[in-house]
Amino acid sequence: MNKSFGKLRTFGLLIPILWKISGAALVILIGITLAQAFIPIAQLALTSRLVEEAALLFQGNSDQGMRDVQILVGLQLALLLSGALLGGVFKYTQQLFNQRATLYFDELLSTKVNRLPLSYFDNHLNYDRLQRTSFSMQLQGIGIIFTILTMIQNMITVIGYMVILFQFHWLLSLGMLLLVVPMLWSYLFESKAMFKLIIHQTPDERMSSYISNLLKSREGAKEIRVFELASYLIDKWKRIALRNVGRLLALERKTIGITYSVQLFTLTLLSGMLLFALHTGANGGLVIGQYVALAQALFSSQALVQGLAQGYSNIHQGLLHANEMISFVNLPEGNGEEGDQVFPSPIKQGITVEHLTFQYDGAPGPAIDGISFSIGAGETIAIVGDNGAGKSTLAKCLLGLYAPDKGSIAVDGVEYASISSSSIRSRMSAIFQDFVQFPFPVWENIGLGGINEIANRHKLQKSSEEANTASFIQKLPQGWDTVLGVQFDGGHELSYGQWQRIALNRAFYREFELIVLDEPTASLDPMTEAAIFENLMKLTNGRTSVFITHRLGSCRFADRIIVLKDGCLVEEGSHDALMIRNGEYAAMFRKQAGWYTKEWEEQSLGV
Template sequence: MRFIRIDKEQENVPVLQNVIYALRLVWKADKKLLIGYFMQEIFGNVFSWFIRNILFLKVLLEIITGNKDFGVYCRCLILFAVLSVADKVVTWTGMRIQKKATKNVLKNINNMVFDKAQTLDVSCYEDPAFYDKYQRATLVVTSGYFDIICYDFASMLSGIISMICVFATVMSINPAYLLFLIPVFFVFVIETAKSKYVYKRDMEMTSNNRIKAYVQRTMFLREYSKDMRTSNIFSVLMKRFEAAIDSNIKILKKYGVGLFAYSMVSSLFEEFIPVIGSYLYAGYEFVSRGTMTVSGFSVVLSSINSVREVTLDVTQCFDEMNQMALYFQNLRTFFEYQPSIVSGEKRAEPFESLEFKNVSFRYPSAKSNSIENVSFKLTKGETLAVVGINGAGKSTLLKLMLRFYDVTEGEILYNGINIKEYDLNSYRNAFATVFQDYKNFAVSVYENVMCRVCNADDKQAAMQALKNSGAWKKISTFSKGGDTVLTKEFDKDGAGLSGGENQKVSTARLFARDFDVAILDEPSSALDPIAESEMYDNLTRVTENKTVVYISHRLSSAALADRIIVLEKGSIIESGSHSELMALNGKYTEMFSLQASNYNKEAI
């Protein structure tokens, strides 16, 4: 199993900038989250680490050893009691504010992630590296990292304030003790290096974790269950799963010694030198030299313990913030991603023509063109069929047509204007598309067809569309009809559909729309010949006087077209009507004759 390489950009992530970025993002989502944590941590920690453990002790010991009267002692106790109650009230209020704000932050930032995902280029979804980045970005949102970084920031700030107060108190007793506290600052440098080391380890495990998540997911999905039980694919997946776990174990061992070394050095500067050194020097001053009072000795020892606790807490917060900053780099990169498919400003007018002019296209990671010097023009009211064997470039042509990708060479014109000049939504809305890899969702049948929450009129329109696609015959048998939710994932009364029935529901979306151009990418791939014939009859009726593009390797739709384009290895090798291409006795004739013979065999 390969390891992920950690590049220089990842190793040199700007920690401070990312922390500020994360806090600004939280402030934008709901500023109350930071306010709630500030109320909990700053007031509570300063009271606990400084006022109660040091200042309170110092004042009381000075009253006792200074022969002050009992009234002064009682007034001090009352003051500290009031402060203690105030601490509890402020902390409790901050906790209530924080808990409510956490939900708002998660909701608002999730919405920001979803909105951003809508702007990503289609090419992102075809790049495995993108999934790693996207997984790391969503991990920040789903794993409560915003809560962690806000807590750590507030806690670290409260720790710094407490340390300043403690240092000032120790200086008033003897500035020499500050020498034993200097090593504490080296801990932050060590922990920064340690967090980058941990991040590097986690990044190496990302690919393995993605494999584990994939295997775990497929075990529970209905569409995989039959293949799991009728083949040996389960053992193949388990080998991948076990290999991912074994690889992660190797990675953990690889980094284990280094992390132990970081922890030991950190403990040396964090605990051993400050505590042992201060205790030795304080004992020397108190016992041998007699230059320190009982109150001074007690306060110094208490201060050292407080500094150790504060340092430990601040260090842990600093360490976590460093790690969070590295993870927030992924979210920041995600949000700052700029799509290469940039929307124009022109609004697309009603369709008149679509023209490919000397178009060539190559996928980013490919060595050769998938589309090579393709030229054709589609005019209003025309029916065009694009045919060819699998891998001929048909679906790529569709992606270029819908501007999921930009051409490498040449240009595509909509109504005589380059499609790059049009607003993307306006341009794409001119097309009603049924995709080859159709998808239905875990919502009602009506909502799947209309792609929105349906009122009574919408349901009537969806029902007619389902009748046109041939799906209503099945849907009408459900107790809730079109209100039935597809799949049982979220509804125990949900319904499962066969591949052909699912495709009919997906195709019904086209029948429910008012469109200029209909594009059907393998619209009958899951249908039997009879259902296919019925669907094409309905399509012919509904798309009369409309512009239609059929993209298929099955040629049953080709005879319906005014013109047929035959693709092979990304190039147009034949073009003409069905009768013209049959007369050529070329590639189209060969494909049509072969498929016709297969249909005859099925009929027998």
């Protein structure tokens, strides 16, 4: 009972969505469905009359002769033409609805994904759910309405046939009802088993899709060729694909056996009904036209009843997928409950971090644990530490991308939890290690940093001059209009260092109160890095900024340095103070300095 109620509830939630996509198209589709449902019934009645009139005509017993036959043939032709016309309109309207539904669900999915907390993407199970939801939206969410319409059409036609059969004998109507039960059971079994298989195979499907895309991608092409990985990856992909195929075929073998048994029963029952009709006709209970109509009704009903059972099964499976979709759409957004205050602008006092703790789902321990420090207004802070120390996690908490499990972050005394997430995002800027290389024109690549002024060419030019990207932009084939990357026609590839400078320019194009730079110069040569950092100090002068780096020489540009180890804050201070302390930072600095010559150290780092 609860399951049935759940399906009805899901269907009730789905209807407003489908109506929103195109209510007019739904009305047209329903109207055509109802009209098409009565055409077979009318054809059956006309066929019975036509056969009877033709028999009388052949025997020379017809009063009207050829005229009645011609009228009946004309009516049959009119029904066929009407059915063809309605079918054409239905097909066009269905295509219209499909296209609108695809756009609607794609937009709905993309919008929802970008409203979920960033931590959602730290759990592999959520990737499985996301893929299933995408499948549910694109196929099941759209297809369920057409399955329902087909069922309504078939149901009306079957009821009409049952009325006709009942007029001949009530046992024929009962026999048709008996056709439904085993078919319905077999199709329901198959739909439930298939849905379970889809859920079970989602991780393998994702991995198979990833490897397939990797083999065809530009990003993977170099290493695949250098390390001769093609055969290995293809074999790995085939193993996964064949494993999935094996599971599917095993299910098919099981369902084929059930389906064959059900068909044997239904065909035996149908044959019995035909023999019963013949027996009735032989005893004078039927004329030839009635028997032809009866036989046509029985043969047509078998296919229609099978369609009804399969349709119900498809609806059952579709509602399971629709429930996945609706559950995903109703996931809580943002980082939980949030306030409605506005991010202070400009920052006057600074940012305070108190006892901050954050742990990833499934991780054995916290990524950052009980961290406390402050950032003064306009201060530049460097965060350093070994890999896995918690630097990037801390940065994402400062940006408001992660909500801490314990502790708090406050700006000018106002806690992040009291500020709306949109207000926090509007006052932040960042460049990450894995920044996006948009295959768009240069102006758009940079302008995305300030979406409200994306096409302000004057501001773009000024920003590029401040970020020292103007010189190489001018040398590109179409200047600001050059499409970057080679994925699309007319694109021009940049070096990774140039891409990084574009990303930096994008970050500084935005109006911000806090900027976080995660390894902003990781792919640049030492001379360019020094020049970039000098420029960064100019760009961040008087603006609150945090940068993460492994190259400790650049930390001398920072007002203060925060040293993390195993998720804990172990040291804090200026470069000189930390070197005098001779602790964790000093050890890391001296070890890294040993990579360079003494002359380079003296000239560039002043060691």
